[in-house]
Amino acid sequence: MADIAMATGFILILIGIFGALTNRNMLRMIVGFVIASTGVNLVMVAVGYMRGRTAPILDDAVPVADAVTRIIDPLPQALVLTAIVIGLGVTALMLAFTYRLFVTKGTLDISKFRELKW
Amino acid sequence: MVRHLFVLLLLTALGTLFFALQAGFSPDSELNQVGRYYASHTAQDLGAANIVTAIIVTYRGLDTLGEVTVLFLASTIIGMVLSKGMQKGGKVSDLPPAGELLSTGSRLLVPLILLLGCYVFINGHLTPGGGFQGGAILASAALMLLLADPLRPFNSRFIAVVESTSGLLYVVIGVLGIFVAGGFLDNRILPLGSYGTIFSAGAIPIIYTLIGLKVGAEFSSMLLKLSKTEER
Numbered sequence: 001m002a003d004i005a006m007a008t009g010f011i012l013i014l015i016g017i018f019g020a021l022t023n024r025n026m027l028r029m030i031v032g033f034v035i036a037s038t039g040v041n042l043v044m045v046a047v048g049y050m051r052g053r054t055a056p057i058l059d060d061a062v063p064v065a066d067a068v069t070r071i072i073d074p075l076p077q078a079l080v081l082t083a084i085v086i087g088l089g090v091t092a093l094m095l096a097f098t099y100r101l102f103v104t105k106g107t108l109d110i111s112k113f114r115e116l117k118w
Numbered sequence: 119m120v121r122h123l124f125v126l127l128l129l130t131a132l133g134t135l136f137f138a139l140q141a142g143f144s145p146d147s148e149l150n151q152v153g154r155y156y157a158s159h160t161a162q163d164l165g166a167a168n169i170v171t172a173i174i175v176t177y178r179g180l181d182t183l184g185e186v187t188v189l190f191l192a193s194t195i196i197g198m199v200l201s202k203g204m205q206k207g208g209k210v211s212d213l214p215p216a217g218e219l220l221s222t223g224s225r226l227l228v229p230l231i232l233l234l235g236c237y238v239f240i241n242g243h244l245t246p247g248g249g250f251q252g253g254a255i256l257a258s259a260a261l262m263l264l265l266a267d268p269l270r271p272f273n274s275r276f277i278a279v280v281e282s283t284s285g286l287l288y289v290v291i292g293v294l295g296i297f298v299a300g301g302f303l304d305n306r307i308l309p310l311g312s313y314g315t316i317f318s319a320g321a322i323p324i325i326y327t328l329i330g331l332k333v334g335a336e337f338s339s340m341l342l343k344l345s346k347t348e349e350r
Contacts, residue, residue, distance in 0.1 A: 002145060010136040014129055021125045050145055056157070056169040057246065059314065064161040071169070073146070073153040078173040082185050085250050085333075089192035092340050096196040099347065 006046035012039030026098045026108045030091065037087045041080045048076030165310035166243040166319040174248065175322050175329075179303030183292065186332060190285065193336045200347045216266045224266040231259040239330030243319040249326040253333025260338035264345050272342055281335035284328040291321055291328070 016036025020029045049072055056074035058064055102108055149157055156169055156177065166172040174182050215221075238245075239252025263270055295304035305320035312318060 003140070006140055006143070010133075010140060013136070014133055017132065018125065018129055021128070022122060047143070047145075050147070050149075055246070057244075058161055058167045058169070059244075064313075067157045067161070067169075068149060068154050071149075071157055073149055074156055074169040074173055075153055077170045078178065081170065081174060081248075081250060082181065085185055086188055088254075088337075089189050092196055092344075093192050095344065096199045099344075100199050 002046045002049040002051070005049070006043055009039045009042030009044075009046060012036065012042060015039075024109050024111050026101065026110050029110065030094050030098065033094070034087070034091055037083070041083055041087075044076050044080050044083070048073040161313065164305055164319060164322070165313055166305075166322055167314050168243050168245065168248075171243045171248050171322060171326065172319075175243075175325050176303060176305045179292065179325075182329070183288070183303070186285065186288070186329060189333065189336050190281075193340050196340055197343050200343050213268060221266045224262045228259045228262055231262065232256060235259070235330065235334065239326050240323060241316065242326040242330075243322045244314065244316065249329030250333050252326075252330035253335075254337060256330065256334030257337030257341060260334075261341055264341060268345055272338075274339065274342060277335045277339050277342070281332055281339070284332040284335070288325060288328045288332070291325060295321075 013036050016032045016034070016039060019032030019035065021032075023029050023032065053070060053072045054062060056071040056077065058067055058071075062070045098108070101113065105112055148154075156173060160166055160169045160172045164172045164176055166176075235252045235255035235258075237252075238247040238255055239249045242248030242252070260272075263272075291307070292303040294307050296302050298304075299306040303325075305322045305325070308320045308324075310318060310320050316323065
C-alpha cells in the first residue's frame with residue numbers, strides 16, 4: 001500500500017516538473033508546481049506509514065498503553081500538514097504575481113518576459 | 119526541441135534517482151526515538167488524543183506560529199500586489215445572474231459549511247482535523263458566496279479585525295505559557311481536564327480555534343482580493 005502511494009508520489013513529482021518546464025503559459029506552470037508539491041507530500045506521508053498500524057489518534061480502539069506499538073509515526077503527518085498550508089500560500093502568491101505580470105505585458109507567455117534574462 | 123531534450127534528460131535522471139530511492143526503501147518496523155516519545159508521553163503530558171495536533175500546537179508550537187506568520191505575509195503581499203487593480207465599488211455589474219440553483223444552494227449551505235468548519239477546529243485535539251483544515255473550510259463558505267455573487271459586498275473590515283485579534287490572542291496565550299506553565303506556547307496554562315473530552319488538553323482547543331479563525335479570515339481575504347481585482 002505504502003509502495004503504491006510512494007510510487008504515485010514520485011510519478012506526480014515527475015509529471016509536475018515536466019509540466020512546469022515544458023509549458024510557456026504561466027498558469028500551466030503553476031498547475032505543474034502544485035502537482036509536484038502534491039507528489040512531495042504524498043511521498044512524505046508514505047515514508048511515515050508502517051504496515052498494520054493505525055492513525056496517531058488515541059481513542060477506544062487505540063488505548064494509551066499500547067500506543068507505541070499501534071500507531072504510525074506522527075511526525076511526517078505534522079510536517080505534511082505544514083507543507084500543505086505553506087504550499088497553498090505560495091500558490092496564491094504565484095497567482096497574484098502572475099496577474100500583475102499579465103497586467104504589465106498583456107500576455108501569460110513566460111518567454112515574453114526577458115528583462116531578467118542573461 | 120533542444121530544450122525539451124534537456125527536460126527529458128533531467129526527468130530521466132530524477133526518475134532513476136526516485137526509482138533507486140523507492141527500491142532501497144524499507145519501512146520501519148517500529149517507531150523511531152522521537153516518534154516513540156510523542157506516542158508514549160503525549161497523553162499524560164498534554165492530554166491531547168490527536169498526537170499530530172499535540173505536535174503541531176504544543177511540541178512544535180513555535181513552528182506553527184511561524185507558519186501562521188508566513189500565511190499572514192502571503193495574504194498581505196497579495197493585497198499589496200493586487201491593490202492597484204482593486205475595484206472601487208459602486209460599479210454596476212453586467213455579469214449574468216448566477217442561477218437559481220447556486221444562489222439558493224449557497225444560502226442553504228453557507229451556514230452549514232461554517233458550522234462544519236467550527237466543528238473541525240474545535241475538535242482538533244480529538245479527531246482528525248484542526249485549525250488549518252477548519253479555516254480552509256470556513257474560507258470555502260466565503261468562496262461559495264463569491265461564486266454565487268462575485269460583486270457581493272463583504273465586510274472586509276470585520277475579516278481584518280477577526281484576523282488580527284486572533285493572531286494577537288495566539289501570541290498572548292503563548293507568552294502566558296512562559297509565566298504560568300513551562301514555556302512559550304505551553305498548553306498547560308489551563309487544567310488538562312478529563313482525557314478524551316472536548317474540554318481537555320489545556321489550551322490546545324483555544325489555540326486551534328484562534329488558528330482556525332485566523333486562517334479562515336486570511337484565506338477569505340485572499341479570495342476576496344483575487345475576486346475584487348479586475349482589469350480596467
